[in-house]
Amino acid sequence: xxxxxxxxxxxxxxxxxxxxxxxxVLPGCDAAQATQWVEHLAEQLRAGVRVGGANVSLQVAAGVxxxxxxxxxxxxxxxxxxxxxxxxxxxxxxxxVYALGQEERGLRQIRIVGDFAQALKNQxxxxxxxPKVSCQTREIYGAEALVRWQHPELGLLAxxxxxxxxxxxxxxxxxxxxxxxxxxxxxxxxxxQGVPLTIAVNVSVxxxxxxxxxxxxxxxxxxxxxxxxxxxxEITESMFLNDTPGVL
Numbered sequence: 001x002x003x004x005x006x007x008x009x010x011x012x013x014x015x016x017x018x019x020x021x022x023x024x025v026l027p028g029c030d031a032a033q034a035t036q037w038v039e040h041l042a043e044q045l046r047a048g049v050r051v052g053g054a055n056v057s058l059q060v061a062a063g064v065x066x067x068x069x070x071x072x073x074x075x076x077x078x079x080x081x082x083x084x085x086x087x088x089x090x091x092x093x094x095x096x097v098y099a100l101g102q103e104e105r106g107l108r109q110i111r112i113v114g115d116f117a118q119a120l121k122n123q124x125x126x127x128x129x130x131p132k133v134s135c136q137t138r139e140i141y142g143a144e145a146l147v148r149w150q151h152p153e154l155g156l157l158a159x160x161x162x163x164x165x166x167x168x169x170x171x172x173x174x175x176x177x178x179x180x181x182x183x184x185x186x187x188x189x190x191x192x193q194g195v196p197l198t199i200a201v202n203v204s205v206x207x208x209x210x211x212x213x214x215x216x217x218x219x220x221x222x223x224x225x226x227x228x229x230x231x232x233x234e235i236t237e238s239m240f241l242n243d244t245p246g247v248l
Contacts, residue, residue: 003049007041023078031064031097038062042094061085062095070098089168108154109165115151116166120178124150127182132198142198144234145183147175167204176207181220184231188224200232208235 004022008014013025026034041060048055063084065077080098088096119125129143149157166175180201187199207213221228 003041003044007037007044023081031066034064034066035095035097038064038095060094061089063088063098064095065098070100109168112151112154112157112162112165113169113171116162116169116171116175119149119151120174124152125175125178125182126150126156127179127186129186132200140197142200142230143186144200145179145186145202147179167206170206172204172206173210173213176201176203176213177216180217184217184220184224184226187226187230191226191230196227196230198230198232200234203233203235205235 001016001022004014004024008024011027013023015023015025017023024037026037029037038060042062045058045060048057050056063081063086065071065081065084067077070080071077084096084098086096088094126148128146128148130146131140132142132144133139134141147159147163149162151157163172163175166172183199183201187197190197203213217231217233218228221231
């Protein structure tokens with residue numbers, strides 16, 4: 001609060017919603033200027049504030065909503081700024097700017113997260129296989145496992161429509177394990193047919209810090225009698241870019 005008071009000018013307004021939530025009104029600022037204001041604040045707090053003789057580094061997650069572009073109602077502006085902040089947290093960014101329709105997308109993501117457990121139970125997930133072809137021999141040497149969700153009401157969902165929401169909600173390990181199990185099962189079936197094709201599975205950065213994942217993979221490959229060298233775990237570059245400090 002003290003840092004914020006020192007940053008707020010005479011024509012600006014500082015409010016405290018409770019706990020660690022604050023509101024700042026920046027008259028005359030556009031989205032770029034408001035974003036820059038927050039980024040400077042975030043740098044200052046990351047450098048640390050003195051609390052009881054100790055230097056404490058703080059993290060910032062903020063959302064920006066503009067008057068009158070995003071709303072003329074104060075309460076609605078606050079809700080939309082909060083929605084933008086939630087999106088910023090999902091990408092590990094210090095600040096996000098509200099986009100029209102964002103709340104509706106947020107409600108859809110909440111529904112997707114809520115329905116995911118039932119999807120696993122009802123076998124609504126589908127595993128598609130994308131062949132990998134050798135440019136030298138022109139033969140298929142493996143495949144990449146791609147998950148789809150046949151939602152009973154929302155239809156067929158591509159990974160981009162549900163994986164980020166599941167990951168943000170902390171349920172990515174359940175999805176990853178399902179994909180690994182199904183993919184290795186297919187690989188085992190190919191081996192029994194005398195076709196030792198490789199299989200690649202995408203995993204998230206959150207999966208990499210799960211200490212039991214290696215044991216799970218080992219159990220699955222043993223169960224289906226698949227050579228470990230036939231199974232590849234891939235990490236997409238976008239996941240690294242979204243959490244650069246964690247990767248470094």
